[in-house]
Amino acid sequence: MSDKESFFRKVYEVVRQVPYGRVTSYGAIARYLGSGGAARMVGWAMNASHSSDEPVPAHRVVNRNGMLTGKHHFGSPGLMQQLLESEGVKVEDDQVVEFDKLHWDPAHPEP
DNA sequence: GGTGTGACCAGCT
DNA sequence: AAGCTGGCCACAC
Numbered sequence: 431m432s433d434k435e436s437f438f439r440k441v442y443e444v445v446r447q448v449p450y451g452r453v454t455s456y457g458a459i460a461r462y463l464g465s466g467g468a469a470r471m472v473g474w475a476m477n478a479s480h481s482s483d484e485p486v487p488a489h490r491v492v493n494r495n496g497m498l499t500g501k502h503h504f505g506s507p508g509l510m511q512q513l514l515e516s517e518g519v520k521v522e523d524d525q526v527v528e529f530d531k532l533h534w535d536p537a538h539p540e541p
Numbered sequence: 542g543g544t545g546t547g548a549c550c551a552g553c554t
Numbered sequence: 555a556a557g558c559t560g561g562c563c564a565c566a567c
Contacts, residue, residue: 437564456549460562468563473548478565493549500548 437463441475442482444536448490451518452534453526455494462536476500489513496529 444459456469465471472491477500479486489510493499501510501524511521520527 457551460549465563467550467561469549470547470561471549471563471565474546474564476548488548491548494551498548503548 437465437471438475438478438482441472442479442484442486445476445479445486445488445491446484447536448487448534449539451532453490453492453496453514453519453529453532454534454536455492455496457494458533458535458537459491473500477503487513490517492526492529496526496533498524498526 440463441459444462445454448454456472457467459472460466460469463472476486476488476491479488488500489498489504491500498510498514498521501507504510504513511524514521514526519532526532
């Protein structure tokens with residue numbers, strides 16, 4: 431099978447499909463890929479996102495609470511928040527404001 | 542080839 | 555009510 435298409439690659443694809451000004455959760459992506467509750471793999475994929483040739487908007491991926499858990503991994507804490515605010519997403523206390531409204535699901539792009 | 546880990550989630554105590 | 559543990563799967567050494 432096409433094992434060449436690493437699970438990470440699929441994660442990058444989904445993250446890139448996230449519309450501008452929207453955010454998604456690790457669990458949603460993991461479930462969409464069929465990994466079920468393997469949300470941890472998604473976070474891991476993000477860790478290797480820098481390995482991807484194309485830029486991956488990992489700042490649009492947050493945990494189920496809308497909290498910017500991986501902001502520390504962007505090279506500089508606060509960079510993730512800055513990127514989100516740059517897209518019109520308000521972030522407060524490391525949390526996405528109105529995350530419920532901005533949450534975009536790969537399996538349910540239209541609410 | 543087995544062990545460890547990881548930016549999580551959900552359930553149990 | 556809040557805190558903790560387990561579970562999930564894929565990649566690296």
